[in-house]
Amino acid sequence: MHRLLFIPAAVLLSASTLLAQSKSLVNTSNSKFARVQGVDMGSVRWTSGFWAERFAVCRDSMAPGMWRTLSNPNVAHAYRNFEIAAGLHEGEHQGPPFHDGDFYKWLEGLAAVYSITKEPAIDKQMDEIVATIAKAQRPDGYIHTPVIIEQKSKGIDAKFSDRLNFETYNLGHLMTAGIVHYRATGKTSLLSVARKAADYLNEFYATASAELARNAICPSHYMGVVEMYRTTQETKYLELAKNLIDIRGLVQNGTDDNQDRVPFRQQKKAMGHAVRANYLYAGAADIYAETGDSTLLESLSLIWDDMALRKMYITGACGALYDGVSPDGTSYTPDSIQKVHQAYGRDYQLPNATAHNESCANIGNVLWSWRMFQISGNPKYIDVLELALYNSVLAGVSLDGRRYFYTNPLAVSDKTPFTLRWSKEREEYIKLCNCCPPNTVRTIAEVQSYAYGLSDRGVWVNLYGGSTLETQLKDGRKVRIEQQSEYPWMGEASLTVQEVGKGKKGQPFSLFLRIPAWAKSATLTVNGVEENRPQSGQYVEVRRLWKKGDVVELSLPMEATLVEANPLAEEVRNQVAVKRGPVVYCLESPDAPEGRSIFDLSIPADIRLTPIPITIANSSIICLEGKACATDSSGWSNRLYREVKSREKDKVFIRLIPYYAWGNRGRSEMTVWMPLSR
Numbered sequence: 001m002h003r004l005l006f007i008p009a010a011v012l013l014s015a016s017t018l019l020a021q022s023k024s025l026v027n028t029s030n031s032k033f034a035r036v037q038g039v040d041m042g043s044v045r046w047t048s049g050f051w052a053e054r055f056a057v058c059r060d061s062m063a064p065g066m067w068r069t070l071s072n073p074n075v076a077h078a079y080r081n082f083e084i085a086a087g088l089h090e091g092e093h094q095g096p097p098f099h100d101g102d103f104y105k106w107l108e109g110l111a112a113v114y115s116i117t118k119e120p121a122i123d124k125q126m127d128e129i130v131a132t133i134a135k136a137q138r139p140d141g142y143i144h145t146p147v148i149i150e151q152k153s154k155g156i157d158a159k160f161s162d163r164l165n166f167e168t169y170n171l172g173h174l175m176t177a178g179i180v181h182y183r184a185t186g187k188t189s190l191l192s193v194a195r196k197a198a199d200y201l202n203e204f205y206a207t208a209s210a211e212l213a214r215n216a217i218c219p220s221h222y223m224g225v226v227e228m229y230r231t232t233q234e235t236k237y238l239e240l241a242k243n244l245i246d247i248r249g250l251v252q253n254g255t256d257d258n259q260d261r262v263p264f265r266q267q268k269k270a271m272g273h274a275v276r277a278n279y280l281y282a283g284a285a286d287i288y289a290e291t292g293d294s295t296l297l298e299s300l301s302l303i304w305d306d307m308a309l310r311k312m313y314i315t316g317a318c319g320a321l322y323d324g325v326s327p328d329g330t331s332y333t334p335d336s337i338q339k340v341h342q343a344y345g346r347d348y349q350l351p352n353a354t355a356h357n358e359s360c361a362n363i364g365n366v367l368w369s370w371r372m373f374q375i376s377g378n379p380k381y382i383d384v385l386e387l388a389l390y391n392s393v394l395a396g397v398s399l400d401g402r403r404y405f406y407t408n409p410l411a412v413s414d415k416t417p418f419t420l421r422w423s424k425e426r427e428e429y430i431k432l433c434n435c436c437p438p439n440t441v442r443t444i445a446e447v448q449s450y451a452y453g454l455s456d457r458g459v460w461v462n463l464y465g466g467s468t469l470e471t472q473l474k475d476g477r478k479v480r481i482e483q484q485s486e487y488p489w490m491g492e493a494s495l496t497v498q499e500v501g502k503g504k505k506g507q508p509f510s511l512f513l514r515i516p517a518w519a520k521s522a523t524l525t526v527n528g529v530e531e532n533r534p535q536s537g538q539y540v541e542v543r544r545l546w547k548k549g550d551v552v553e554l555s556l557p558m559e560a561t562l563v564e565a566n567p568l569a570e571e572v573r574n575q576v577a578v579k580r581g582p583v584v585y586c587l588e589s590p591d592a593p594e595g596r597s598i599f600d601l602s603i604p605a606d607i608r609l610t611p612i613p614i615t616i617a618n619s620s621i622i623c624l625e626g627k628a629c630a631t632d633s634s635g636w637s638n639r640l641y642r643e644v645k646s647r648e649k650d651k652v653f654i655r656l657i658p659y660y661a662w663g664n665r666g667r668s669e670m671t672v673w674m675p676l677s678r
Contacts, residue, residue: 023183025112025449026286027230028374033292035377036453036460039471041183042115044448048466049486051447053619054394058444059113061401066106066441067125069429076429078103079129081145085152086135093149098166100145101220102438104173107190108180109442115184116448123185130181130190137193141200144170160204168221171197175224179231191231198228202240205247216244217258218276222283223367226290241287245296257340265295270307270344274319274356277344278364285371297375304372307365308384310347314563314577314672315395315584315659316388317357317408318365321345322421348568352411352673354420359396359405359436362388363443370450373462377455379514379539382462386516389447390488391584394660396440398426399617404437405663406430410586410672413599425667458510460539464493464554473509477501479546488581489611489622491519491556497546510543511552516582519556526552556581560609560624564676575673576603578624580611584659585624589669591655593630598669601654602629602677609656616657617664624656629677649677 022029024038031037046052073080077094082103084091107129114122137143142159144167151157160167178194181187201221222244229237248254249263256272259280270277281303288296312318321343342358365388373381396405403426412424422432430437452469453460459469459479464487470480480499487493495511515522517537524531526542527550534540542552562576578585592598609624629649635642662670 025180025183025446026371026374027227028289030230031289031374034289034374036374036455038374038449039452039454039469041112041180041449043469043471044451045116045468046448046465047468047482048484050488051463051465051467054444055116055448057399057401058109058441059117062397062441062444063106063110063113065402065428066438067110069434070103070106070438076434079132081149082132082136085143085145085148086132087152088132088135091149092153093146096166096433097144097146097164098169098218098435100143101166101170101173102435104170104177105435105442106438108173108177109438109445111177111181111184112442112445112449115180126181126185127187127189130193134189134193137196141196141198143174143193143197160208163217166218168201168216169218171201172220172222172224175221175228179224179227182231194224195228195232198225198237198240201225202236205240205243208247216248217273219244219280219283222280223286226283226286229290238287238290241283242291242293245284245287255338255340257338257343265299267299268302268306270303270311270318272340272344273342274344274361275342275358275364278318278361278368282364282368282371285368285375289371289375300372304368304381306347307344308380311344311350312365312384313350313355313357313392313410314565314579315357315362315391315408315410316365316384317355317362317392317410319343319356319358319361320350322354322356348566348570350565350569351571352671353409353413353416355407355409355411357392357408357410359393359408360439362392362396362408363436363439366393366443366450374453377460377539379537380517382450382514383517383537385450386463386582387584389443389450390582391659393440393443395662396436397444399619399661399664403428404430404440406433406436410659412668412670414669426663455512457541458512458543460512460514461495462514464488464556468498472501475507475509477509479509487556488583489558489613491558491581493554493556495552495554497548497550499548500546508543508545510541511546512539512541513552513554514539516556518561518579518581521557523555524552526550528553558611560585560611562603562605562607562676565673572673574676576676577672577674578603578609578656580609580622580624583622584672585656586659586662586670586672587654587656587674588662588665590665591623591657593652593654596630596652597633598671600630600633601652602631602649602675604629604677612655614657616661619661619664621658621661623658626654626656627651628654628674 023040028034028037046055070076070078078099081093083089147159174197175194178190182191225237225241245264248260251260254260259272259277284296319342323341342356366385369381369385392408395408405426407422451463456474464485467483478501482496482498485493515534515536515538519536522534524534558581560580563579564576565572567573587598589598607626609626611622612625614623630652631647631649
């Protein structure tokens with residue numbers, strides 16, 4: 001029974017229209033130019049293994065811990081700002097202008113947890129929070145606590161007066177949170193707030209100048225507005241989204257940092273602030289899925305390839321530079337240079353110790369790649385999504401779910417002769433900027449929404465892990481599939497058809513199973529009978545008349561491999577990294593031989609690495625053990641160069657751990673890339 005039936009009429013939003021909508025996280029069920037749609041929130045549950053463990057940590061530690069942080073005014077003022085704006089407390093706004101957006105991200109994550117657990121206490125908690133947010137909103141739909149609090153205390157209405165005030169960013173996350181809350185609970189209370197905000201934004205942009213469009217930094221509202229259209233089917237929201245792209249092309253004095261130096265449709269490369277960029281690209285992909293505007297897809301495809309083939313780290317991380325300059329100047333003075341930060345650099349510009357790789361940018365890669373997959377059905381996008389999830393996204397949070405990184409370098413040394421802006425250790429609350437922790441909460445809470453997909457031909461299996469899927473095919477038949485797998489530690493996955501609804505006689509459907517690009521010599525059987533060998537980097541389609549009890553077994557060989565980078569990536573030339581399946585490994589100082597620095601160790605080309613199960617911080621992982629070479633690197637004090645001399649290499653035992661698990665045993669040094677010993 002839909003809980004909407006019990007909601008007061010004042011908060012109902014075209015119930016007959018809303019009830020007909022899919023409840024998937026990114027709803028492309030009616031998108032004419034999307035090949036694959038997601039499954040409904042709550043239809044996939046992790047049952048065992050890796051992601052079941054990570055979801056449990058999110059449910060029990062990350063989500064409640066983030067609430068304690070954001071609701072404690074002595075730590076973070078995020079929720080208190082809403083209470084002051086609502087007239088429930090006295091005081092002034094404290095914290096960054098994007099605090100509202102941080103809170104909405106966490107609330108979206110909590111709603112995603114609720115979609116699985118249906119815990120009454122969470123439902124009640126959200127009701128109370130939503131009531132406060134609704135009370136803080138102005139009658140005209142505008143909601144941004146810094147401006148509302150200042151207006152109440154000083155009578156100054158400073159809305160959209162500063163493009164760095166992040167108003168549209170916050171509103172975008174409000175829209176997404178309201179929609180996810182609706183899809184998880186059936187309630188329209190937060191959706192009503194979000195819709196009023198979207199209507200305000202629509203009116204604002206109807207009269208805004210091109211320069212005011214520059215308020216669209218970190219444009220989460222592109223995704224939010226399109227999803228509002230999908231939820232309400234009101235075309236004004238889609239028209240707004242299309243106008244948002246068009247108006248960027250009218251901006252004067254645009255910058256690469258904000259991706260508006262040239263009109264979007266003329267862009268061919270990933271550029272500028274990586275979070276802003278990836279949010280923009282994800283939003284543009286949403287617009288393409290609804291409009292089929294081929295000029296958008298052309299740019300998106302070229303930019304994504306540029307990111308993945310020339311600017312992405314081996315961990316799926318994005319945004320190499322702390323600070324830099326635009327390679328191409330600005331739109332109005334091409335002979336000048338301009339600062340960029342947290343940014344994509346030039347092709348192959350991928351430093352390690354000074355890598356920025358903000359967690360939000362890595363999450364943006366997930367958001368963007370998922371939408372590119374929905375458009376195309378191309379497995380390369382899920383390969384990158386998976387790479388980012390297992391490595392650069394998970395590295396952003398400690399294994400116990402209590403502490404977070406803002407940046408995600410690929411090497412950390414105690415001897416680095418300068419202090420970087422961001423901590424080398426995870427923190428419970430990142431005072432300089434806490435946008436990444438709540439973003440990480442919502443991402444981990446929503447991973448199951450990426451595991452499967454649907455199309456006219458059947459079910460797509462994107463991610464492997466112990467799970468159950470209960471969904472409806474496009475023809476209305478109910479299907480229940482159980483997956484058993486210890487992925488990513490083991491390469492076997494068994495999918496059992498538990499239920500198939502009755503349809504037309506002789507009506508088959510397909511299971512599409514992703515074969516990752518790294519998986520060589522994969523094998524596939526159906527009810528014990530081997531199928532044609534699937535090719536890596538493709539979806540294998542198994543089409544038949546499925547019946548209860550049918551079993552598909554997939555085997556993906558899980559060998560540890562040494563990976564080298566393009567020689568144009570100067571910093572890692574003649575070095576190697578280690579991957580096993582989708583997991584990138586690193587060498588951390590607690591696992592180095594006694595008395596040896598991790599930076600004195602090199603990896604033989606013929607190293608044999610043995611997978612060994614261990615536990616770190618109560619988390620089960622697979623480490624890799626083998627023998628490396630060690631040299632003495634002393635004698636460099638007050639020297640920049642010296643003559644090369646032959647040095648003996650000792651064979652020493654090493655242990656590599658997954659990159660995402662580093663930094664969970666106290667302060668340490670770490671490196672992903674290691675010299676190759678030939």
